[in-house]
Amino acid sequence: xxxxxxxxxxxxxxxxxxxxxxxxxxxxxxxxxxxxxxxxxxxxxxxxxxxxxxxxxxxxxxxxxxxxxxxxxxxxxxxxxxxxxxxxxxxxxxxxxxxxxxxxxxxxxxxxxx
Amino acid sequence: xxxxxxxxxxxxxxxxxxxxxxxxxxxxxxxxxxxxxxxxxxxxxxxxxxxxxxxxxxxxxxxxxxxxxxxxxxxxxxxxxxxxxxxxxxxxxxxxxxxxxxxxxxxxxxxxxxxx
Numbered sequence: 001x002x003x004x005x006x007x008x009x010x011x012x013x014x015x016x017x018x019x020x021x022x023x024x025x026x027x028x029x030x031x032x033x034x035x036x037x038x039x040x041x042x043x044x045x046x047x048x049x050x051x052x053x054x055x056x057x058x059x060x061x062x063x064x065x066x067x068x069x070x071x072x073x074x075x076x077x078x079x080x081x082x083x084x085x086x087x088x089x090x091x092x093x094x095x096x097x098x099x100x101x102x103x104x105x106x107x108x109x110x111x112x113x114x
Numbered sequence: 115x116x117x118x119x120x121x122x123x124x125x126x127x128x129x130x131x132x133x134x135x136x137x138x139x140x141x142x143x144x145x146x147x148x149x150x151x152x153x154x155x156x157x158x159x160x161x162x163x164x165x166x167x168x169x170x171x172x173x174x175x176x177x178x179x180x181x182x183x184x185x186x187x188x189x190x191x192x193x194x195x196x197x198x199x200x201x202x203x204x205x206x207x208x209x210x211x212x213x214x215x216x217x218x219x220x221x222x223x224x225x226x227x228x229x230x
Contacts, residue, residue: 003158031216042118042205042220043159056217091159095216102149103218105159 002026004106006092012112013082020078021109025094032075033103034067035091036060043091049075082113116141118208120221127196128229134181135191135224137206143167147209148182149218150191154202162204165189167211193226201228 005024013019025032030051035043046065048056051072061067064082069075079086089110093103117140127133139148150162165173165182172180177197181190193200206221 033216033218035218040223042120042207042223043218045217045219048216050216058217102161102164105151107158 004092004094004104006090006106006109008109009107010110010112012114015082015084015113017082018078018080019082019111020076021090021092021111023075023077023092023094023106025074025092026096026104027073029094029096029104030072031095031097031103032069033093033095034075034077035093037089037091037108038087046077046090079111082111084113087111087113116143116146116208116210116219118206118219118221120204120206120224122224123222124225124227126227126229127193129196129198131196132192132194133196133226135193135204135206135226137189137191137221139187139189139206139208141187141208143210145211147211148180148189149207149209150178150180150189151205151207151220152200152202153205153223154199159205163191196228198228198230201226 007022032049034046037043049069064080067077089108091108092106095103146167148165151159153159163175177194179192203223205223207218
């Protein structure tokens with residue numbers, strides 16, 4: 001049983017650089033979510049895809065952030081011109097079509113901006 | 115906007131004893147889902163238990179049970195016979211039931227320590 005995978009697991013970058021993270025959901029799941037979790041806090045919702053359509057975006061997702069899911073399978077989250085405040089764990093989750101179903105989380109990508 | 119509050123940043127319990135983690139939430143909706151997620155150190159988050167608001171009966175999953183008080187907007191998690199593997203961050207989360215409303219709203223978390 002393959003769960004949600006994320007790559008890379010850790011990323012250290014200098015302020016001002018661009019970074020891209022990848023998420024591979026569970027294969028039969030059509031819904032995919034991105035969350036951000038800072039140290040000592042609960043995850044905060046960033047965006048949600050159903051198949052390839054991005055249906056919801058948080059106001060936390062500034063213009064420097066963009067997410068795609070071009071073929072309705074894997075997703076990428078790009079952060080342009082990174083800032084120190086972007087340092088966080090970026091979590092991806094997926095869920096099947098049924099309403100009320102749980103979201104299955106990946107291990108996360110820890111971003112450190114120096 | 116919905117909010118979820120966990121007022122206990124840290125809790126500890128002796129192995130084999132029972133511990134209760136608190137969660138309150140604020141919503142104007144009458145139907146919704148509530149969840150408890152567990153996040154072990156350096157490991158991914160997993161679902162512990164789920165409660166649908168329209169169900170009167172409290173959910174149970176083996177050693178885990180909830181006390182859902184809809185009028186009080188309270189959703190506590192009881193862990194019986196605590197085990198060392200229960201040590202983790204526990205997050206309470208809320209979700210609206212509608213087809214297009216998929217995001218989870220999380221509380222701040224409670225760090226649970228199990229003392230051997």
